[in-house]
Amino acid sequence: MTCTPSPQTSSPSINRRTFLKAGAAGLAVAAGLGLAPLPAFAEGAQGSGNTDVEAVLAGMSRRQKIAQKLMPDFRKWAQDGTVADFTVMNAEVAGIVDKYDFSGVILFANNVKETEQTLRLCRGLQDAVVGNASGNSFGDVPLLLTIDQEGGIVYRLGSGTGLPGNMAVGATRSVEDARDCGEVIGRELSALGINVNFAPVLDVNSNPNNPVIGLRSIGSKPELVSELGVPMMQGVQAHNVAVSAKHFPGHGDAGTDSHTGLPRIEKTQEELEAVDFAPFKAAIKAGADMLMTAHIQYPKVETGTATSTNPDTGEIELPATLSHIFMTDILRTEMGFTGVSVTDALNMMAIASNFDYIDAVRRTFLAGVDIALMPLSLTSSDDLPRLDALIDTLEQDSSITDAYLDESVRRILALKKKRGILDYASTAGDIDAALSETLATVGSAENRSVEREVSADAVTVVKNEGGVLPLCPSSGDHVLLVAAYQNERPGMELAMRRLIAEGKIPEDVTYKSIDYAETYGDPALALEAILPEVSEATQVVVISEVGRTSNLNPQLKSVYSTYIPTQIAIKANEAKVPVAIMSISLPYDCAVYEDAPAVAAVFGNMGMDPTEALAPATAFGPNIPAGIEVLMGGHGAQGKLPVDLYDAVVDDNGAHFNIESIAYPFGFGLEYDPCGEKTTVDTTALAATVKDIEDNVVPKKDTFTAESFAALQSALDAAKAVLDDPDATQEQVDQALKELTDARGALVTAGGSPEPGTNPHPTPDTDANDKKTPKGKVPNTGDPSPLAALAAAAVAGAAAIGAGRAIGANDAKDDGE
Structure with a gap:
């Protein structure tokens, strides 16, 4: 097939992509990862092959060889x-x-x-x-x-x-x-x-x-x-x-x-x-x-x-x-x-x-x-x-x-x-x-279009409490963009210019970028300058760039640690300003931001030339602009973690990971549509199950143990709340159905045995667990059950992240890769 990327000004299409939707089945690595292969692609024209390899070889001396x-x-x-x-x-x-x-x-x-x-x-x-x-x-x-x-x-x-x-x-x-x-x-x-x-x-x-x-x-x-x-x-x-x-x-x-x-x-x-x-x-x-x-x-x-x-x-x-x-x-x-x-x-x-x-x-x-x-x-x-x-x-x-x-x-x-x-x-x-x-x-619009779309496809949202994402700025809003280093600010601003130029956010939305590690150096000075700006904003995005395990400590007062993003998130929460943390290097820092309602990983920390405008002429890091576009709602969120993220522990030895506790497992990633788009959610199976339990099980509640029926009642109440929520996602609906049917199947009669006939009925027309999950606003990650199910299937890795910043295009190394 030939590559036909979308024009740069069009809304990114997620239908043209072949995705592996991760879930418990996707984590069964023994069965492979289920990626659909593409059709065979013929190689480009090669040489005519007229040159005789053996003749060349025979004419070479030992020294030349x-x-x-x-x-x-x-x-x-x-x-x-x-x-x-x-x-x-x-x-x-x-x-x-x-x-x-x-x-x-x-x-x-x-x-x-x-x-x-x-x-x-x-x-x-x-x-x-x-x-x-x-x-x-x-x-x-x-x-x-x-x-x-x-x-x-x-x-x-x-x-x-x-x-x-x-x-x-x-x-x-x-x-x-x-x-x-x-x-x-x-x-x-x-x-x-x-x-x-x-x-x-x-x-x-x-x-x-x-x-x-x-x-x-x-x-x-x-x-x-x-x-x-x-x-x-x-x-x-x-x-x-x-x-x-x-x-x-x-x-x-x-x-x-x-x-x-x-x-x-x-x-x-x-x-x-x-x-x-x-x-x-x-x-x-x-x-x-x-x-x-x-x-x-x-x-x-x-x-x-x-x-x-x-x-x-x-x-x-x-x-x-x-x-x-x-x-x-x-x-x-x-x-x-x-x-x-x-x-x-x-x-x-x-x-x-x-x-x-x-x-x-x-x-x-x-x-x-x-x-x-x-x-x-x-x-x-x-x-x-x-x-x-x-x-x-x-x-x-x-x-x-x-x-x-x-x-x-x-x-x-x-x-x-x-x-x-x-x-x-x-x-x-x-x-x-x-x-x-x-x-x-070289650097063509076609190539940059592919770059932009793939970068956005990769953005992985791991936390979205209260459905704060996408941020979807409204007319007259003011967005604060907080970078770690100066060369990251142009990429954040590029994303905002693009979104405004393409009509994905209103043209009267204003934005300001600021950085904390390079401009200020001292964390106290940085926070003194930035925190007042947080109170004046309607949305805040702050970059987290952590290169050493020791810097995962949110209490370590350093411009290189998770301290400043944490303090900005706390201030934003106090001011009731939506805030998202964007991890731009190795994604392991995503697990430490308990105070941030929204966290996403973009997997790339390269900056860009501050003089570039809408169409940069030189190579630049596309991950930061892509992250802003996804967080703002210009592109839907759909990335899935390619590694496990562990819970961080801070003790007398400093910050490190608890490799026995996976915060976000391989394959996890929350999804949502771009601003202004809403996918229909199918509640048929959940509604049918709720009705069946209310008609056929609740009237017999006295025949079950109090503990087992209380568990069912809790699941039933949660399911009804999901049905009443106009912003509920398919992911929430499917999870509520699973928890409800599990609780029904776990009912025990007062005599101590499972109740005959209380296994879940077949759901009408569809199996919700096999259906491809549409995207809508995402569930509260305060609910641990989806994470726990994924974590149980994940394979634990090693304990800490690597030291130092990654090798960049212009790093003055004297060796190869």
């Missing part, structure tokens, strides 16, 4: 004594990529700031190679131009489409949303000449304390990650861009960031098979081009050791990247992967702090990995002697056999042939002719 297995970055380059972002091709880099026969180059945000600049840089890199100034007999092999365009908190294209990210996609429960996101990425990369995406992330975020994956994961269940990760992957491939699923064998249970240390996971292979391997197996079956490795120790699987170069560390178990057991025995032999494997960046501290750079690449090759990513730093011609030393050493190493090199390089060349990369010289065409199409594609 080793170089073909290296993939450096040129994030920055020094010229004339000045180090700057490498954005424009120069003669030095052109000479290097032509001479050394690399498999490819990885690009970062430093390299891809604007559309035309990126296209010209990519063309320049390829042209330098195919020009073959070095005179290789086989002709130079075009490059894999790679990038980490995951979407969400990790995106690189400065003028592209940021997308809401994987955990947000997980919250949509929509195969079509996942596929659409992949297609947006594929369209934009293909237009720029970038032919490999190091994505999707297929790590199962089973450890909430994970400091590096978090929002980059689709969720905490392997079924969900597989069901949505594969269509996302296929969406990218549909535009003839290769994908590299990551991070095999799984980074989701790590408690250490491999950028800064060496993680260790105490899982057996059987445990890995049950959770972490599953999405990678699904991706392999579906045709993943590449897999990226994880720098993680698994001592219960790989027992081989090496001596760390750090004298304080001593012997360490080999991380998976350097493990023949993982990279060959399991990945190739057991799982049957025939594509290209690539390491995560070898300059990450998990490797660089324990291995010499030459030894790390050597061990990578011996493990059976095809491409060593970022094996050393290349920032000027002064670094070339180290590159030569690396290639010289490996060329002379007899343990790296010619047979292995041929097998590995053949896979790399076969991928380049499959994706048309070997045909670059004959298919690239004139750059000026391609430029207009590229400018029309």
